[in-house]
Amino acid sequence: MLQATPLTEGWILRHPDDAGAVLPATVPGCVHTDLLAAGLIPDPFLGANEAEVAWVGRREWTYERRLRAGTGHEQTDLVFDGLDTAAEILLDGRVLGRVRNMHRSYRFDVTGLEGLLTVRFASAYAEAEAVRGRLGERPGAYAEPYQYIRKMACSFGWDWGPTLVTAGIWRPVRLEQWSTARIARVRPLVTVEDGTGRVELRVDVERSRVEAELTVEARIGDVRARGRIDGTEGVVRLDVPGAELWWPRGYGEQALYDVEVTLVHGTEALDGWRRRIGFRSIGLDTSADAHGTGFTLVVNGERLFARGVNWIPDDVFPSRVTAGRYRRRLTQAADAGVDLVRVWGGGIYESEDFYTACDELGLLVWQDFPFACAAYPEEQPLRGEVEAEARENVVRLMPHPSLVLWNGNNENLWGFRDWGWEPRLAGDSWGEGYYLGLLPRVVAELDPTRPYTAGSPWSGSWRHHPNDPAHGTHHSWEVWNRVDYDGYRRDVPRFVAEFGWQAPPAYATLRRALPGEALAPDSPGMLHHQKADDGNGKLRRGLERHFAFPEGDFDRWHYLTQVNQARAVAAGIEHWRSHWPVCAGTIVWQLNDCWPVTSWAAIDGDGREKPLHHELRRLYADRLLTLREEDGGLTLVAVNQAAGGWSQAVLLRRVSVAGPVLGAARVEFTAGRRAVTRVPVPAEVVPNGAKEFLVADAGELRALHFPASDREIPYPRPEFDVTLAPGGITVRAHTLVRDLLLQADRLEPGARADRGLVTLLPGERVTIQVTGWKTPDAAAARSALYCVEPTR
Structure with a gap:
C-alpha cells in the first residue's frame, strides 16, 4: 500500500543577507510568518508596519532540510501540494525541477536519493518582471505586476488588502513511497437519474511495472463495483437506488455519501482514494426572455434566488487559515442566511477544508478561476501554467457537491471593453483566449456535470456590453463610487454578482490594529488601513447624503458609517429580491477581510461581525417584508423563498416621529412558494412629509419606510x-x-x-x-x- 510521510519537521529558512544565518521554519507556512515567529519583523497588520516589511518580497529565500531515502518500495516521490511561487528544488545540489505556479502541486521522483533538500525561492517580483519583459506590458487595475505570475493576485495589494508579497512552502509536503502502481487521479462524475444516484469514477494510474494486471474497486456503503485498468486508465460505475439528494441550506438536507476507490494488483491493495460526494443536479438557465438574458441557478430542478457573499482569502498569509477558521467564517455566513459563496478570482483555489465545510453547511460555491482586474498574457510560460492548474484544480474540487459553477475571471471582459485596455493592447493577447477558449474546454472535458460562465460580469456574448444589467451577471459599482445607494433602485439586473458599501471594522479591531493612536477618520493609521481610492471621501459623501457629518466625533462617525453600510446593502437586496424571478441572485461584496481594514466586508479582519452581518440575516431570510415607492404611492412587497405558501395579515401604521400613531389599516396577502406578491398601501397610511413614517408588522417581521433622509427628519432626543x-x-x-x-x-x-x-x-x-x-x-x-x- 502507498505510504505517505509528511515532511513538516526539521526545516530551516536561510536569510538572504547572511549565508550563515538560519531560522527555524514552519511548513506549511511562508517567509513572513517565519520572520514574525523569530521576532525579526514587526506585525505587518499593526499600524503602518506593512511598509516596514516591503523588503521581504524583493529578496530570495531558501528552505532546507535533510531528506532520507525510503526503503521497501519501488518508487519514492517528493510531493509538494503548494509552492509560493517561483522556486528551484534541489537534492544534494541536483536540480529536481523549477516551478512558477502557486496554484499547482508538484511531484518529483527521488527514488534512491537522499541528502540536503533545498527549495530556493526567487522574488515573485523578479519572476513577474522577467515575464513582463519577455511578453510586454499589459494593463491592470493596479500598478503591481500580478498578471505576469500565477500567484494569489491580492498578495500584491488590493483596494482592501495590504501589499505583502511572500514566498514559501504554503501547503503540505510529503514523501510518497509505492510499488507496482499508484492512483494518479480520480474524476468522479456524479449525476442523478430517476431517483438513482450515479457515480462514474474515471481512474488514472501511474505504473512502475507496465505488465502488472490492475483492477479498481469502488464502493458506496453496500454498493460495490469493479473495473479493469487498461494501460493507465480505468472506469468503474456505481448506482445508488433511492439516493438522498444534497440540497443547499434552506431547501433540504445535505446528504453526503462516502466513496472509496481501491487500486488492486491480484489480492494486494496498492493505493486508495476516499472522498465524500453528494447527489444533486445543477443547471444554469441563461435563456433569453422579455427582460433580456437570464442567469438562474437550478438545483435538483428548483430555481433559486441565490443569497450570496463574495469570499476573499481570509488571511493575506493563507497558510494560517486552519480548518477551524474556515468553519467559523463559513458558519458566520450560514448564520446570516447566505446560501452561496463566490470564491473571487483575485485569490486562490481554497483548501479542501473550505469546500468540505461548504458541503456540510449547504453553501453553494461559485468558483472563479484566478484571474482578476487585469489583462493576462496568453503566451508561454503562462499559458501552459494556466492549463495545468485548471486541469488539476477542476479534478481536485469535482467531488464537492457544494461546487455548482466555474467562472472564468473577475471583471476582465468588462475591463477590456470599458477601462481603456483595448486601444492600449493594440492586438496583444489579454486573456480572452483563456475565458472563451481554454477554460470552457477544460471544464467540458473534465467536469461536464457543472456549468461554466466566461466571467463576472458577463452578458453571455459580445453582442451585449459585458456589464449590461439586462443580460447575465452584473457588477453594480456606480453606487458607492459615484452615486448614493438609492441608485440600486434604478434597474433590475438579472443577477448582481458584486455590489457593496464600505464601513470601518469593529472598534476593538481598530484598537488592536492601531495601538495608542488617537482615532480619527483621517488619523495616520486609519488612512493606512483604508486602501480604496478616495475611500474616506466616498464614505464622507455617502454619509452626508443622509446625516450631518460628525466633525471631530470619531465614535459617531464610526457608528454612522456602519449604519450607512447596512442601509446601503439593504436598499439593494430588498429591491432586487422583490423583483424575483427577473433578478435571480445577489452576491454582496464582501463577506470577510484578510487583515484589519476599512472595507466592504460584513465580518472584519479579526472575525467580528459588523452591523451589516446582522442585517443580512433579515435580508436573506426565507421571508422578507419590504416597502417601496412606485407609481406615485407605496407598495408592500412580500418575498417568500420558503417551500410553503405564506398568507399573512399586515398591520400598517402611519406614525409621527414624535410618537403618536396617526393612522392605521390592515391588509392581507398570499404569496406562493418561492414567489413574490405586492399589495398597494392604502393612501390614508402613506406618510406625509419628513415628520412621519410607516410601520408594517406581519407576525415577527417588520418593515419601515421613512420618506426623507435622516438629516431632514425632526427626531426627538432618544430616551x-x-x-x-x-x-x-x-x-x-x-x-x-x-x-x-x-x-x-x-x-x-x-x-x-x-x-x-x-x-x-x-x-x-x-x-x-x-x-x-x-x-x-x-x-x-x-x-x-x-x-x-x-x-x-
Whole structure:
C-alpha cells in the first residue's frame, strides 16, 4: 500500500543577507510568518508596519532540510501540494525541477536519493518582471505586476488588502513511497437519474511495472463495483437506488455519501482514494426572455434566488487559515442566511477544508478561476501554467457537491471593453483566449456535470456590453463610487454578482490594529488601513447624503458609517429580491477581510461581525417584508423563498416621529412558494412629509419606510432605559429610537451581541444577548449603545 510521510519537521529558512544565518521554519507556512515567529519583523497588520516589511518580497529565500531515502518500495516521490511561487528544488545540489505556479502541486521522483533538500525561492517580483519583459506590458487595475505570475493576485495589494508579497512552502509536503502502481487521479462524475444516484469514477494510474494486471474497486456503503485498468486508465460505475439528494441550506438536507476507490494488483491493495460526494443536479438557465438574458441557478430542478457573499482569502498569509477558521467564517455566513459563496478570482483555489465545510453547511460555491482586474498574457510560460492548474484544480474540487459553477475571471471582459485596455493592447493577447477558449474546454472535458460562465460580469456574448444589467451577471459599482445607494433602485439586473458599501471594522479591531493612536477618520493609521481610492471621501459623501457629518466625533462617525453600510446593502437586496424571478441572485461584496481594514466586508479582519452581518440575516431570510415607492404611492412587497405558501395579515401604521400613531389599516396577502406578491398601501397610511413614517408588522417581521433622509427628519432626543437581563441587556424605549446598536466589543474585546441595528417605537423593548461579557454592568452597556440622534 502507498505510504505517505509528511515532511513538516526539521526545516530551516536561510536569510538572504547572511549565508550563515538560519531560522527555524514552519511548513506549511511562508517567509513572513517565519520572520514574525523569530521576532525579526514587526506585525505587518499593526499600524503602518506593512511598509516596514516591503523588503521581504524583493529578496530570495531558501528552505532546507535533510531528506532520507525510503526503503521497501519501488518508487519514492517528493510531493509538494503548494509552492509560493517561483522556486528551484534541489537534492544534494541536483536540480529536481523549477516551478512558477502557486496554484499547482508538484511531484518529483527521488527514488534512491537522499541528502540536503533545498527549495530556493526567487522574488515573485523578479519572476513577474522577467515575464513582463519577455511578453510586454499589459494593463491592470493596479500598478503591481500580478498578471505576469500565477500567484494569489491580492498578495500584491488590493483596494482592501495590504501589499505583502511572500514566498514559501504554503501547503503540505510529503514523501510518497509505492510499488507496482499508484492512483494518479480520480474524476468522479456524479449525476442523478430517476431517483438513482450515479457515480462514474474515471481512474488514472501511474505504473512502475507496465505488465502488472490492475483492477479498481469502488464502493458506496453496500454498493460495490469493479473495473479493469487498461494501460493507465480505468472506469468503474456505481448506482445508488433511492439516493438522498444534497440540497443547499434552506431547501433540504445535505446528504453526503462516502466513496472509496481501491487500486488492486491480484489480492494486494496498492493505493486508495476516499472522498465524500453528494447527489444533486445543477443547471444554469441563461435563456433569453422579455427582460433580456437570464442567469438562474437550478438545483435538483428548483430555481433559486441565490443569497450570496463574495469570499476573499481570509488571511493575506493563507497558510494560517486552519480548518477551524474556515468553519467559523463559513458558519458566520450560514448564520446570516447566505446560501452561496463566490470564491473571487483575485485569490486562490481554497483548501479542501473550505469546500468540505461548504458541503456540510449547504453553501453553494461559485468558483472563479484566478484571474482578476487585469489583462493576462496568453503566451508561454503562462499559458501552459494556466492549463495545468485548471486541469488539476477542476479534478481536485469535482467531488464537492457544494461546487455548482466555474467562472472564468473577475471583471476582465468588462475591463477590456470599458477601462481603456483595448486601444492600449493594440492586438496583444489579454486573456480572452483563456475565458472563451481554454477554460470552457477544460471544464467540458473534465467536469461536464457543472456549468461554466466566461466571467463576472458577463452578458453571455459580445453582442451585449459585458456589464449590461439586462443580460447575465452584473457588477453594480456606480453606487458607492459615484452615486448614493438609492441608485440600486434604478434597474433590475438579472443577477448582481458584486455590489457593496464600505464601513470601518469593529472598534476593538481598530484598537488592536492601531495601538495608542488617537482615532480619527483621517488619523495616520486609519488612512493606512483604508486602501480604496478616495475611500474616506466616498464614505464622507455617502454619509452626508443622509446625516450631518460628525466633525471631530470619531465614535459617531464610526457608528454612522456602519449604519450607512447596512442601509446601503439593504436598499439593494430588498429591491432586487422583490423583483424575483427577473433578478435571480445577489452576491454582496464582501463577506470577510484578510487583515484589519476599512472595507466592504460584513465580518472584519479579526472575525467580528459588523452591523451589516446582522442585517443580512433579515435580508436573506426565507421571508422578507419590504416597502417601496412606485407609481406615485407605496407598495408592500412580500418575498417568500420558503417551500410553503405564506398568507399573512399586515398591520400598517402611519406614525409621527414624535410618537403618536396617526393612522392605521390592515391588509392581507398570499404569496406562493418561492414567489413574490405586492399589495398597494392604502393612501390614508402613506406618510406625509419628513415628520412621519410607516410601520408594517406581519407576525415577527417588520418593515419601515421613512420618506426623507435622516438629516431632514425632526427626531426627538432618544430616551430609553437599560437593564440587565439573563445573558444580556433589555432596552425599553420611551421615544422613537432608530437604529439602536450595542457595540459589544466596546464592553470587552471578546464580547459579541446577538443582533445588530434595531428600531424601537415608544413603549417597545428589545433584549440583546451578549456572550463573552465577563462583568455585566448596565451603565457600561448604556455607554456602548448608539442610535440615530437629531441633527444638531
